[in-house]
Amino acid sequence: MSLVDTHLHFDAPEFAADTAQRWARAQAAGVVHAIVPAVSCSTFDRAIAVADQFGLDVALGLHPLYLDRHEDEHLAVLENYLSQGKAIAVGECGLDFYVPGLDPARQEALLLAQLKLARRFDLPVILHVRRSQDRVLKCLRQVRVRGGLVHAFNGSVQQAEAFIDLGFCLGFGGAMTYQGSQRIRRLAATLPLSALVLETDGPDMAPEWAQGQPNDPENLPRIAAVLAELRGLPLDAVAHATYQNVCRVVPALCLGR
Template identity: 55%
Template sequence: MSINLPISFIDSHCHLDATEFDADRDEVIARSRSVGVTRWLVPAVTAQTFSKTISMQQRYGADIALGMHPIYEAQHQELHLTQLRQALELGNIIAVGEIGLDFYLPQLDAARQIFFFEAQLRLARDFDLPVIVHIRRSQDQVLKYLRKWRVKGGIAHAFNGSEQQADEFIKLGFCLGFGGAMTYSGSQRIRRLAQSIPLEQIVLETDAPDIPPAWLAGPPAERNEPAQLPRIAETLALLRQTTLTQISAQTSINVQNCLFMR
């Protein structure tokens, strides 16, 4: 006799601590739960936001990662690395993130990005934690430093590389994050990857409030939030010609495997 289990989802990357949610965060969480998104991974982006990120764990039971995002490299200071180490020592942090490299924005200082990326990879290795990596136009460079420091795997957030690069991340113990970008018919490379990569290596994410799916694109673009994840999952199910139940079950297992069961 088969048992019908309710479909549930894990949003493996959402910034619930962002100021965009300050006015209605409780309602955002309620909407999320009402459609079956019952677990969230919230990554910090600067040391100044660590306390707010931690409050997402305390108030909503969210899983959290702490790290310093490459886009905000101008705000980062070496003393923040000490603050990160001290926060990691307290426990209950499941990953170091959001960290990585961003070579899309020309105004960013590449050398500073690399310095803080490597320093945080060392911390991840010291604490035996996985990492959540930002890899915008920097897949090969991020892979270079991941090979150098050999951390405990993690998630390649908003993956948009080649199939060969995807294979290299998978070899290093990473799952690949797919979200709103996959819902656009013009995102052919991302959609091909979502079809061809082993489902066992895919996790779903919203990156809320950013990367709105196609139906929120506007103009004007609407704020993204975790409640959009089931519809994003439907896109993946259609691309892979499988069921939403299979997508929800396997991607949830994948988050567990990538972050909790190493």
């Protein structure tokens, strides 16, 4: 079984004391690779260092939740890192219309600028889409990119189909493990398997069995097992399909593997 954690903030402080032990346990459980998405210029170097240490891949972006950290010149910093081949994707970037106090217009301008960088460097995008699916889709139609990953998808079937048509796969993780998350579980069970990828969002979005704890990459096989159960498929089939899906939309991840 070969699983890829498509969204692991392994540079987070919660993992700093025992990163090596956590990754060793994840590998023993069947996790073969992960994408570490940075969220601001101040985290780029740390994310790259952690990814390099464990043979992982990094994505670089300016996250909407950290809008107060981002300066206009940070786009030039991001462009410089991308020009050096430091990342396999642009992100985590996107729009967040759930948290109050985040200027929607500035968020959208920042997203559009990052989409233009992704298009320039022909890179996929890792999207944060929180109560903003339609607006993000509008941005994607305005600035076409090669596709990528929609982190923690929580939209409608119609929105899912729109993202898929634009070349994106949809991430499912801890939220899917809760019995009460009926809509997310229904999406995970019924959307095309060819459009799904797995993620932890560690240390955030812990699954049902790890509430109150940092979400560890070791949880990914159990998350995969939930998806397999929801779809009535063997775990190996889900692992194989989701691995092939991430290789398709983030091809640099699987080159040489």
